[in-house]
Amino acid sequence: MIEAAATVFCREGFAGANIDLIAAEAGVSRQTVYNHHRDKESLLVAVVREITERCNARAFSVLATFPDHPHDLQADLTAFAVRLNRNCLCDRDGRFLRRLLQNEGERYPELFSDWRENGPARVWDALAARFARLAHAGWLEIDDPDAAARQFLALTSSDLQLPLIFGDRLSEDDLEQASARAVRMFLRAYARRN
Amino acid sequence: MIEAAATVFCREGFAGANIDLIAAEAGVSRQTVYNHHRDKESLLVAVVREITERCNARAFSVLATFPDHPHDLQADLTAFAVRLNRNCLCDRDGRFLRRLLQNEGERYPELFSDWRENGPARVWDALAARFARLAHAGWLEIDDPDAAARQFLALTSSDLQLPLIFGDRLSEDDLEQASARAVRMFLRAYARRN
DNA sequence: ATATTTTTAGACAGTGTTGTCTAAATCGTC
DNA sequence: GACGATTTAGACAACACTGTCTAAAAATAT
Structure with a gap:
């Protein structure tokens, strides 16, 4: 999921990436994304840390x-x-x-x-x-x-x-x-x- | 105006830049921006050409x-x-x-x-x-x-x-x-x- | 098999942005 | 000063996205 977010953030940029795309890329529902990460920004932080x-x-x-x-x-x-x-x-x-x-x-x-x-x-x-x-x-x-x-x-x-x-x-x-x-x-x- | 658009596109990225910001930066109204350039994308094209x-x-x-x-x-x-x-x-x-x-x-x-x-x-x-x-x-x-x-x-x-x-x-x-x-x-x- | 947790699809309000429209205001030119 | 062109402020619909909510479904554990 971090993986998918990285892919999308990389392809679309932070402003251009939307959560639905990330969820789709990860093969989960949008709600699940919000379940694991408070919001888009903290998802970005997690991705950056990982990468x-x-x-x-x-x-x-x-x-x-x-x-x-x-x-x-x-x-x-x-x-x-x-x-x-x-x-x-x-x-x-x-x-x-x-x-x-x-x-x-x-x-x-x-x-x-x-x-x-x-x-x-x-x-x-x-x-x-x-x-x-x-x-x-x-x-x-x-x-x-x-x-x-x-x-x-x-x-x-x-x-x-x-x-x-x-x-x-x-x-x-x-x-x-x-x-x-x-x-x-x-x-x-x-x-x-x- | 191309100048202002360049500044804002550079600072905010394409997806993150909004026309109002560009207009404000240029000191003109939003309508004037649309008057000179069909839409956001063609404005970007003009900016890229100029730069x-x-x-x-x-x-x-x-x-x-x-x-x-x-x-x-x-x-x-x-x-x-x-x-x-x-x-x-x-x-x-x-x-x-x-x-x-x-x-x-x-x-x-x-x-x-x-x-x-x-x-x-x-x-x-x-x-x-x-x-x-x-x-x-x-x-x-x-x-x-x-x-x-x-x-x-x-x-x-x-x-x-x-x-x-x-x-x-x-x-x-x-x-x-x-x-x-x-x-x-x-x-x-x-x-x-x- | 049952209970508990997690995930899902979808709806939803709130917000921000785009691009259009209009009527008033401003400008340049004669 | 008058006239044509341009600019302005503001309103507007259409759309996309965020983040929340719910009830059903699926997965997991006991």
């Missing part, structure tokens, strides 16, 4: 697959970037979160204040720490790991944003290509000069 | 200030990035366009099909050509200028997205810092190796 938690969890589970001891740095980082794109940035939850942030972030900042502190900030920190470790191990030359982490993420998803916004279907190949381009550029900047 | 045109014009006017003959490449590119951020990415029109794309891009792709062809694509091409020229002149080493142009834009705006979404006030200093970071990284990757 942000799931996104965070997924992000950290992908972070755990970071190539700490790379065999082929370029290939390993690319595979990592692909996982990031597939499981965090390009999936339905990621799209939902981005869209909702864009829509309601300015109006209801408190809705996302929790996510803001525990989401991107923590992910950036964790990723920065990984890069710093790679630098320490001699794979990279990085002066500002925090900036590098943010840059890695920005590069990784940038080529996919536009198709994603227009609802184009992203092939596995697109993901690979975009990720490979990002990593190539990242390593050009930060790989140890020989 | 995309203005964004494009502004983008190309900033592109015209690209440092083709740089004195200090790093400083000149940074200044260029600042102009890009201030006049295209972080201004009200840029925010409006991003938000509207995120909201309605998937539902009404035809609304933006014109922008999609003549906006980002052309800007990327133009920027790529500039970078290619800089490479040819010996300033840069770039294998794929198109990718480099997209990466430059992604890096330039990435650190500003989140504050922008939450409506934080961006100081001139933030703009400078973010742009400088982006250019530093860009040049680490693509500056001619000595």
Whole structure:
């Protein structure tokens, strides 16, 4: 039901979503929706909490697959970037979160204040720490790991944003290509000069 | 009036914006709004056309200030990035366009099909050509200028997205810092190796 | 099988919005 | 100042949505 609400909120926006649609999507009656959630707004809050938690969890589970001891740095980082794109940035939850942030972030900042502190900030920190470790191990030359982490993420998803916004279907190949381009550029900047 | 409609559509979203608000914002009566535009949707179309045109014009006017003959490449590119951020990415029109794309891009792709062809694509091409020229002149080493142009834009705006979404006030200093970071990284990757 | 809880369909009032209409007021132009 | 065009305020019907209510139905537990 949270699931259905997420789908509809994502598709229609908060103002555009109506409870009947959500109920239909969930396969329950409208009354049941009101039975579980006081009103539309508290339903939104529940949905946001659920989705942000799931996104965070997924992000950290992908972070755990970071190539700490790379065999082929370029290939390993690319595979990592692909996982990031597939499981965090390009999936339905990621799209939902981005869209909702864009829509309601300015109006209801408190809705996302929790996510803001525990989401991107923590992910950036964790990723920065990984890069710093790679630098320490001699794979990279990085002066500002925090900036590098943010840059890695920005590069990784940038080529996919536009198709994603227009609802184009992203092939596995697109993901690979975009990720490979990002990593190539990242390593050009930060790989140890020989 | 288009102006007022843009402001309200941007603030409230399409579904959330009501004509009375737009009329009030424009300082005219509701009837006058209907006098100039058939209905809410055609008003949106007019607004989108106006804003995309203005964004494009502004983008190309900033592109015209690209440092083709740089004195200090790093400083000149940074200044260029600042102009890009201030006049295209972080201004009200840029925010409006991003938000509207995120909201309605998937539902009404035809609304933006014109922008999609003549906006980002052309800007990327133009920027790529500039970078290619800089490479040819010996300033840069770039294998794929198109990718480099997209990466430059992604890096330039990435650190500003989140504050922008939450409506934080961006100081001139933030703009400078973010742009400088982006250019530093860009040049680490693509500056001619000595 | 019976009791208890939950769900359902439908009706309902209240509210907000859209788009139309009208008669008065305001404006620009001669 | 007079005339044609435009704008205005306000009323209006039509519609959609929210959130509540009820009595029947279904599911669950005992």
